Amino acid sequence: MFERFTDRARRAMVMAQEEARDHNHPYVGTEHLLLGLISEEESPAVELLAGLGAWRAGIRDRVERALTRGTEPPRGHLRLTPETKRALEDAQRESVQLGTDYIGPEHLLLGLMGQQGTIASAVLGSYGLHLQAVRDGIREPAARDATSSANDFFGRFTDRARQALSEGEKSARKLNHNHLGTEHILLGLFAVEGVALTALHNLGISHDAVRDQLLRTAGFGTKPPAGPIPFTVRAKKSLEMALKDALTLGHNYIGTEHLLLGLMRESEGAGAQLLRGFAAQHQVRDEVIRILNAPAPAPEPPPVVVGREPEIQRIMQILMRKSRNNALLVGEEGTGRTSIVSGLAQRIAQGGVPAGLAEVRLRAVDATTAARETVEDPDRTVLFVDDVQPWDADALRALGRGKPRIIAVTDPGTFTELPDLGAYFQTVPVSEPTHDEAVGILKRLRGEYEAHHQVTITDDALDAAVTLSARHNTGRVLPGKAVEVLDEAGARVRMTDGAAQTVDARHIAELFADQTADRADRAADGPSVDDRYIWAMS
Known part of the structure; x- marks a missing residue:
């Protein structure tokens, strides 16, 4: 029987095994075979289903809801359940009755629909699908045209x-x-x-x-x-x-x-x-x-990233690879991981990228939702998944196996819990920027905080924010902690001095002086470090 399988039918069987392993199941059930059938976007089975009102993302979501994940990864050969075996036998019979000399994904779909009481048949039945309607869709050219038209309808959904x-x-x-x-x-x-x-x-x-x-x-x-x-x-x-x-x-x-x-x-x-x-x-x-x-508001330009040229170049090189072309940025929260991706987006928008990335668009998504959706034009789309957590692992693996390409961001602790992601992603370490790089980043962000707080921020204030936050906020990293300091100082000046005032190094230093006032009062060996910094900046 298997020698009559088309390449697509064989791939569906392989993907069914992958789905079973991903769910820690030691068997291949009809639910896994259904997921395998919809794994290929241009499969005849997928086109038939979409034409009858059942699109891929919805099918996967409904199957996932009905599944219970196993506790341990399976080892060795995966057995076929009795229902799956009967589905394959029915697929062969359907192929003969339809007068074809091969078994394709469309015949496997018919085989699944004949297995009552299974997850696959329940999911397909929830869309109101009937065995004869699918047979007609395979047999009649007119039905195929109707399928294509209906597929276009669901493809229109944003x-x-x-x-x-x-x-x-x-x-x-x-x-x-x-x-x-x-x-x-x-x-x-x-x-x-x-x-x-x-x-x-x-x-x-x-x-x-x-x-x-x-x-x-x-x-x-x-x-x-x-x-x-x-x-x-x-x-x-x-x-x-x-x-x-x-x-x-x-x-x-x-x-x-x-x-x-x-x-x-x-x-x-x-x-x-x-x-x-x-x-x-x-x-x-x-x-x-x-x-x-109504006229659409002018889009705000993404922040420019400075001092991150090696990371941006590395991401672009990964995206242009043929295999393992997904990037995983690993760094502590506050090191500017997301701003690096924003910088790449700006370069794409301004045409400052190689020709292979010129028509790519970045799209921020949630990992779990993206794994269940069909992405339009996957070759020219790069998905951005921010702040990956351990519970996103399965969704990230599913995304990493196919298209479109992925840029994900996580922290070192989470990365150590997901060692197998190296099979799909290439790691881009994101370390804390230097003093000058952090000041450069603040200069690019200065306009946003000046507009929000209605103040003017001096260069000395930026330098002080980086210097003092690096010295005293040891539990956090640059540039995030310096940005927090700048935001706090802007809010204080606006409250105490009114609008259209200036934030300088004195205000930054006073912020730290207040935070350590109790310790300074108890100290008997001279002024605090922050007091000395105030005098140094005067």
Whole structure:
């Protein structure tokens, strides 16, 4: 049988084994095979599923929710469960019945759908998929065209729109509801920054008010949902309405604003009924249109990084590699790890990078969420995961195995707990900058703090912030602790001296003098170090 497998079907089997190992399972179940099938974006099985309304990120999320992770990594050969064996046998039969002389991912999908009572069949069933519909999608060219069209529809969703749907499902679970309706999508929109959230806030509609009203009308469910949560008919209809509104507005994507408009268009849904308790349908639509037509604010330029040329050059070199082209910045909090990535982003925006990185865009993400999402144009996208923690390990491994490329940031303590990440990431050590480098960084940040505190900050103040924080705040590192000192001094001057004042070295030194005043009072051997510094700067 296996000799009839296509290359993609073989890769799906290999990835199924990888998924089993990642979850510490000594067997390959139908759930692992389903994850293996959706691991390749351009697979016929993935295209079929997307065309029928089941996109990759949602499938993975629902499978992960149903899985229980093992306690120990498996050793040796992984056995196939009886259900997986029957799925492979059914895949062979489906191939023969469809008149093909090979077994591809689409046939493996049919085999999985025939195994009732398994995680894979439950997840696929939650999307309302039927075995005959998938067969027709394989057999009929017209059905393939419809699949492609539907795939284009779900491909139009922005990352924030997908996140809103995911947050909606979380809300349904918290309420013990066994369906994902328009009311839950509405709650999900409150959890994601975007036009929809801005419009709702402008209309005086809050998450808590909507949730309280939903509890009064629907209440809590009797028990938590055990498996994947299916969309209601009205929720699906609202997504179709969202597409219509997007096209009406001349947009080639579906964002949170279109989801909100779609909820209102599906007027019989619980989401629209909840909204009508706070604002009329035309008010919601008018507010969304007003926001969309407002001129976008000029983006703030990212801070320039100085003294970090070796680190930036190393990251660029890693990103341009063919393999192990993910970078992991390891350094203590406060050493400017994130600002190094900001400096790289600025260089990309200004065209100051090699041709291989000229069209790349950096996108900050959460590790767990990113591991479940499909990234558009992965070859020209680099994901940035800040402050990686030990519990992010599985998500980071999943991201590191494929595209897009990753830049992650963590501290030495966490790094020692994740030694196997070296198989996917190359380490970039980030040490504390020198005195001059730290002063240079403060000079670049000075404008932000002057604008915030409405003060003028002198060069001497920057030098004093670095010198004194390095001398006395030994438990922290530069430039972070110097930035904290500068911020604190700016706040003090604004409070005591009023606006449009100057922060100089004297104010920085006085800040440290106050912090050590008790010790200085008890000392009998002369003035404190900070007092001497005040006189030295006079």
